[in-house]
Amino acid sequence: MASTKRLQAPLSDEDVKKLKIGDKVLLNGVILTGRDAAHKRLVELIEAGKDLPVDITGQIIYYVGPSPAKPGKPIGSAGPTTSYRMDPYAPILIAQGLKGMIGKGPRGEGVVEAMKRYGAVYFGAVGGAAALIARAIKKAEVVAYEDLGPEAIRRLEVEDLPVIVAQDAHGGDLFREGVEQYRRE
């Protein structure tokens, strides 16, 4: 039975193991952001054996390119981008210690295998509920790749960011199960 849990980032291995698909989570603490362009750079550094501009060990990355912040606000609208574009890169980051990802849409086999092998979880956020989600983001600052503009790596402080466990560390897949449950011939 799916439940709502309030969780503190960064996630422990324990936290990750306990999460099952369908669990509703309110995330608190610090998370990072990044999309394809940033992922490409990070993976190039990893493959060259170089240091990363941010420490991703134990972290959660939110796949988001926010709109600019209005004066007095920490961030603009900030809903998830489509995750499959990060599929080529995610397994490498997970092997380096990334514990969680937030995005939208299903992840491919390579990512699922890495999640199972290293213990990582994939959360779904509601695409297009970007102004609502932004209310949960209390602070935002660029910590790497400022030249990428909306695609820069940001450090976010979040309070009760609403997400759902879409694919868990045990191979569970809410996309697959949900469709099977509601499909009609």
Added chain:
Amino acid sequence: MREVQAHQITDVVKDLCMDANYDLGQDVVDTLKRSLEKEESPTGKEILEMILENAAIAREERLPICQDTGFAVLFVELGQDVHIVGGEFEEAINEGVRQGYSQGYLRKSIVDDPVLDRKNTSDNTPAVIHTRVVPGERIRIVFAPKGGGSENMSEVKMMKAADGIEGVKDFVVDKVMRSGGNPCPPVVVGIGIGGTFEKVAMLAKQALLRPLGQRHPDARFAAVEEEILERANKLGIGPMGLGGRVSVLDVHVEVFPCHIASMPVAVNMQCHAARHKEAVI
């Protein structure tokens, strides 16, 4: 002959950029509300509630509905008795986009080169502008910002006449299925049939401009729209692809005459943030 100043075009486009991104059309909101009643998945219902709450917040606080404030796509009907002065037509539109995306705190999502450098142009230009010259002395501008996620799930298929309408329906339903959660369902499906390779894609995008709930004037195509809508909503994709009864908000078909050897078909996928506003100068 009627003179229109280029800056008038810029001003109108600037306002359209912001309005379209903050204010979700009433037809979309109403369809989402009806979908909430139809949806049986608890998760699906929650997602639809969040989408509706988001639309209200965005409208009241003048914030982007979605952080992907889209590629600036404009459809212009330019009256043939209009004389534009004080600047160039397309530059006036691009300046309007530049100003709207800056003043409106909208995201700059365009890169100059698509494959080699991909460097952000920093002002969300260039816009994609489709202009038709029509009788009269007005300028009608439709602004329809298009997000990348749903656009990426679109497809053109050069089918053959022998595939028939059944082939078209199968292609579209299969496309919705293969897209799954990626285009942010529940989606609006724009379908083009006929024309040429590039024309059919245009038809599919123009199909997305029709208000939700409005059927094609030709009863035969209205029936096609209804059938695809029904079949697609049996796929079980649901809001955000996490399972549910509501996967598609509406289906619109646009058709055009066609070559005897061809049957081009296009699907332009649109997410639930189906944004478009228009103004007349």
